[in-house]
Amino acid sequence: MPIDLGKQYLGLSPAHLETVLGKVNVIIHNAWRVDFTWSLDSYEEYYLKSVRELINLSSLSPLQPRVAFVSSVSSAQEWAAVFPDSPVIEATFESYQVSSPLGYGQSKHIAERALAMASVACNIPVTILRLGQVAGPTDPNRVGSKWSTDEWIPSLAAISKVLKLIPDDIPPIDWVPVDLASRAIVELALLGDDGCQELPPLKVFNIVNPRLSDWSTFVAAMHRRLTHDGMEAGVYRQVPLSEWVGALIRADPAMMPDSIAKSSTKILPFFQLLVETAARGVALHPKFETENAVESSKTMQRMTRVDEELICQWLEQWGI
Known part of the structure; x- marks a missing residue:
């Protein structure tokens, strides 16, 4: 059924609205633009309004459908600056200071807070799924399965190949392959839907890989692929992220392929935010608690670390 996130009742027709109010018991909201150039104001009229409309729909329905909101770890990007000695909890936050200073993370944080308040004030069932970096598929040979080259990790890999530089101080890898992320989201969003388990009105889960890999795993995969392409791996120097970003700023876009020049802008x-964060002595990426998610999701329980072989398959998909 067609919807419009910026309109009342999501722009549903009267017939479709009647269907939603009478038959739907879970609504998963995963429609959000990822754009690090957008300010918070850019998200207000369309995306944040959609959260308010979902709250309205749930409160109007006799079924009171659970709103499962796919949030982002960006909502807690600055956690380590506020709570340096503890991981990000699987709960809602009292401080806006923990969110990313970029509009994307701020909008996700505000959406979380609005849903949490609605859950308390109106007893609306809410599940917040704080999703980490979604990586490529575990089976890259499946038709249509590819990690979008517009995202920051594929962009970093493509830019590194052009610059002949690879940052060596990126945080450990807690990425979740896309097929496993989708399964975990469904499992956690539908938790208790079978009537076998009674859930509290508000549940929060951190969906990041509970088994970390060191960033050196990615660097090793890059060297392996570049050598495979007939290039000497030693030509590609490992440098601090700050030096890598400086080289990117100085690079001539005319000397880059159009797609890479566009994505780098x-x-x-x-990337500049990461450098500024490190300069303040704050961890670039906080550690996240996952105990509740692991306990409640079979996919999270079985998730394995991202290894060099899998990264090499993704690099091959990106043409690196």
Whole structure:
């Protein structure tokens, strides 16, 4: 059924609205633009309004459908600056200071807070799924399965190949392959839907890989692929992220393929934020608690670390 996130009742027709109010018991909201150049105001009229409309729909329905909101770890990007000695909890936050200073993370944080308040004030069932970096598929040979080259990790890999530099101080890898992320989201969103388990009105889960890999795993995969392409791996120097970002800023876009030049412009604010964060002595990426998610999701329980072989398959998909 067609919807419009910026309109009342999501722009549903009267017939479709009647169907939603009478038959739907879970609504998964995963429609959010990822754009690190957008300010918080850019998200207000369309995306944040959609959260308010979902709250309205749930409160109007006699079934009171659970709203499962796919949030982002960006909502807690600055956690380590506020709570340096503890991981990000699987709960809602009292401080806005923990969110990313970029509009994307701020909008996710505000959406979480609005849903939490609605759950308390109106007893609306809410599940917040704080999703980490979604990686490529575990089976890259499946038709249509590819990690989008517009995202920051594929962009970093493509830019590194052009610059002949690879940052060596990125945080450990807690990425979740896309097929496993989708399964975990469904399992956690539908938790208790079978009537076998009674859930509290508000549940929060951190969906990041509970088994970490060191960033050196990615660097090793890059060297392996570049050598495989007939290039000497030693030509590609490992440097601090700050030096890598400086080289990107100084690079001539005319000397880059058009697609890489375009993606580098879009993703640069994110990399600059990482450098500024590190300069303040704050961890670039906080550690996240996953105990509740692991306990409640079979997919999270079985998730394995991202290894070099899998990264090499993704690099091959990106043409690296």
